[in-house]
Each structure stands twice: as structure tokens, then as C-alpha cells.
Amino acid sequence: MVQIQFYSLLRLLLKQEKLELPAVENETVGQLLDRAQQSIDTPFLDKMLDCDGQLHAGTIILINRYNIRHLDMLDSKVSDGDVVAFFPPGAGG
Structure with a gap:
């Protein structure tokens, strides 16, 4: 199993703290994001990815506490x- 934890505004939007999905061999974070969205009725990918499917500035995704920006995105x-x-991404003002 892969455990996905939601934080900040995602947790509020989705009204859940985590989601567990069966592990898929050789799955990427991008594929996991798509699979997580398919498992949840509330759209959330637009909060994390831009229209080109890349991370919004400020989006953080960690795998076992390692930032994917320091891995293979x-x-x-x-x-x-x-x-x-x-x-x-955080909001401020």
C-alpha cells in the first residue's frame, strides 16, 4: 500500500487527512496523483499542477520526507x- 497524506488547504478541501492505495510497480508520483484524483470525487489536481501538468510554484510533494524536487520530480x-x-502552494497576504 501507498499512503497519501493531505495537508493544508487540500485537507480542508477534501475533508480527509489521508488515502491509501494499492502499490503499483514502477509507478511515478505523476501517475499516483492521477490515480488519487480518480479515487476522490472532489477535484484537487488543479491546486497542485498547472495546465501543462507541471508542479505549481510552491507545491510540495514528499516521498518518505524527501522532496521530489530533489529527486526526479x-x-x-x-x-x-x-x-x-x-x-x-501556500497563500499569503
């Missing part, structure tokens, strides 16, 4: 037992 591999945290 959306091509980072996710494995059975991983914990993946989704943080949308």
Missing part, C-alpha cells in the same frame, strides 16, 4: 510502503 518512483505527502 513527477517521475520519482513510488514503492509499496511509501508515505507520500501532498502540500498545495
